[in-house]
Amino acid sequence: MPTKALLYAAEVRHLARAGATWGLRPGKVGFDFERVMARKDAQIADFAGYRRKQLSEGAFEFVRAQATFLDPERVALSDGRVLRGRHFMVATGSRVPAPSLAGLVETGYLTSDEALGLRRPPRSLVVLGGGAVALEMAQFFARFDTRVTVIQRSAHVLRGVDADAAAALEGALRREGIRVYTGTRLIEAKRSGRGKTVVFEHDGKRRRVEAEEILFALGRVPNTEGLGLERTGVKVEGGRIVTDAAMRTSVPHMYAAGDCTSPHEVVHLAVTQGEVAGHNIARPGEPRRMDYRLLVQVVFTEPQVAVVGLTGPEAERLAVEHIEANYPFNDHGKSLIMEARDGFVRLRAHRTTGEILGGCCVGPQAGELIHEIVAAMAKRMTVQELAVMPHYHPTLAEIWTYPAEELAERIRDGVTTENSR
Numbered sequence: 001m002p003t004k005a006l007l008y009a010a011e012v013r014h015l016a017r018a019g020a021t022w023g024l025r026p027g028k029v030g031f032d033f034e035r036v037m038a039r040k041d042a043q044i045a046d047f048a049g050y051r052r053k054q055l056s057e058g059a060f061e062f063v064r065a066q067a068t069f070l071d072p073e074r075v076a077l078s079d080g081r082v083l084r085g086r087h088f089m090v091a092t093g094s095r096v097p098a099p100s101l102a103g104l105v106e107t108g109y110l111t112s113d114e115a116l117g118l119r120r121p122p123r124s125l126v127v128l129g130g131g132a133v134a135l136e137m138a139q140f141f142a143r144f145d146t147r148v149t150v151i152q153r154s155a156h157v158l159r160g161v162d163a164d165a166a167a168a169l170e171g172a173l174r175r176e177g178i179r180v181y182t183g184t185r186l187i188e189a190k191r192s193g194r195g196k197t198v199v200f201e202h203d204g205k206r207r208r209v210e211a212e213e214i215l216f217a218l219g220r221v222p223n224t225e226g227l228g229l230e231r232t233g234v235k236v237e238g239g240r241i242v243t244d245a246a247m248r249t250s251v252p253h254m255y256a257a258g259d260c261t262s263p264h265e266v267v268h269l270a271v272t273q274g275e276v277a278g279h280n281i282a283r284p285g286e287p288r289r290m291d292y293r294l295l296v297q298v299v300f301t302e303p304q305v306a307v308v309g310l311t312g313p314e315a316e317r318l319a320v321e322h323i324e325a326n327y328p329f330n331d332h333g334k335s336l337i338m339e340a341r342d343g344f345v346r347l348r349a350h351r352t353t354g355e356i357l358g359g360c361c362v363g364p365q366a367g368e369l370i371h372e373i374v375a376a377m378a379k380r381m382t383v384q385e386l387a388v389m390p391h392y393h394p395t396l397a398e399i400w401t402y403p404a405e406e407l408a409e410r411i412r413d414g415v416t417t418e419n420s421r
């Protein structure tokens with residue numbers, strides 16, 4: 001929520017500055033960064049207050065303390081108490097790991113938590129990492145006049161997402177003036193006068209970028225250190241609590257949910273995992289299991305990137321037989337009205353039945369648009385069904401009908417050996 005609140009502010013400024021596109025004369029669109037941050041803080045305080053109230057007025061006792069396991073039945077609390085439980089659910093989240101980049105600790109760096117608390121934007125910023133958090137932060141600061149450089153190790157940003165979707169976002173970020181380096185190897189960080197320098201290898205050359213600040217966004221690790229799990233017998237691999245589809249750990253009365261166990265750091269999954277674990281503790285006779293078929297991921301940059309189900313890298317890795325078709329936003333009525341020409345939608349479907357196996361969207365409101373495909377996949381709809389479903393005109397959502405129609409026709413005509421990319 002804090003990053004999304006800030007990104008929305010950044011988008012409003014960006015749109016206002018681009019007003020001439022629609023015949024407006026906005027003049028200079030300045031900003032008061034303290035007030036941008038203050039609005040975010042007030043909103044988060046509101047949400048958090050509401051949640052706190054729900055917890056403390058809930059049908060259970062709410063204890064605020066740091067917990068450590070003494071054994072598989074007892075936790076010691078930082079307020080001196082010891083609690084005994086017949087069941088436990090561990091949901092301790094994730095944390096930023098200690099950086100392994102030589103010199104970074106001595107040079108000083110920001111994590112996303114600290115970046116969210118800044119009272120003025122840095123003049124320049126090097127972002128280490130090219131995942132969702134890194135790119136959202138990069139675009140937010142760039143839209144508040146920070147000179148931003150992104151350094152990503154993989155061949156493209158957003159590892160795990162279709163390469164051309166990532167490329168569409170990279171292109172848009174570069175056009176906004178963000179320098180994006182991919183396929184790099186970080187070498188070291190050091191102080192340079194009043195600034196900070198990151199040295200890295202790119203295209204076989206040694207490069208250096210100097211900036212006022214460095215944002216460390218190379219991923220998070222499960223927050224399980226110091227929890228005393230070794231005294232419980234719960235199996236942990238690389239810091240991650242091992243659970244089965246019922247969210248049960250290797251110790252039958254202990255469960256885990258959220259980032260401390262999940263390979264996908266996403267809020268709605270953490271919530272569902274918690275619900276599944278809670279249900280299985282309360283009603284062992286009617287067990288529930290997690291189903292990751294509808295895994296959704298959204299990056300709230302502009303253009304947004306959203307995927308559900310089967311992705312390109314996964315289809316390749318698992319050699320899933322499928323057909324796919326795309327449609328670009330630069331040929332779609334509503335996105336042209338919005339001057340949102342970057343990106344495309346992609347549908348993946350079963351070769352013969354046409355069942356929708358996955359969706360990918362990079363473009364305007366992708367985080368909203370993907371939910372049409374989530375709903376379709378939840379009900380195991382086919383591209384043939386999606387193609388004839390009514391879509392109001394002109395809307396962004398009607399763009400899905402084009403790849404759906406193309407795939408439906410190809411299945412009808414038996415042309416299912418090639419993908420249209």
Ligand SMILES: Cc1cc2nc3c(=O)[nH]c(=O)nc-3n(C[C@H](O)[C@H](O)[C@H](O)COP(=O)(O)OP(=O)(O)OC[C@H]3O[C@@H](n4cnc5c(N)ncnc54)[C@H](O)[C@@H]3O)c2cc1C
Pocket residue numbers: 001003004065066067068091092093094112133223227257258259260264265266267268270300
């Ligand atoms: C900058 C940023 C942006 C993100 N944006 C999105 C987004 O847009 N959408 C999305 O779906 N996800 C997003 N995420 C990921 C999302 O925040 C996590 O997936 C989610 O919060 C995980 O929930 P959780 O309950 O597992 O952990 P958390 O929300 O981290 O909660 C863990 C809780 O456990 C407490 N705790 C830890 N150790 C102990 C202990 N020993 N005793 C007692 N309590 C303890 C912590 O204090 C904390 O309150 C983002 C993450 C970051 C960092």
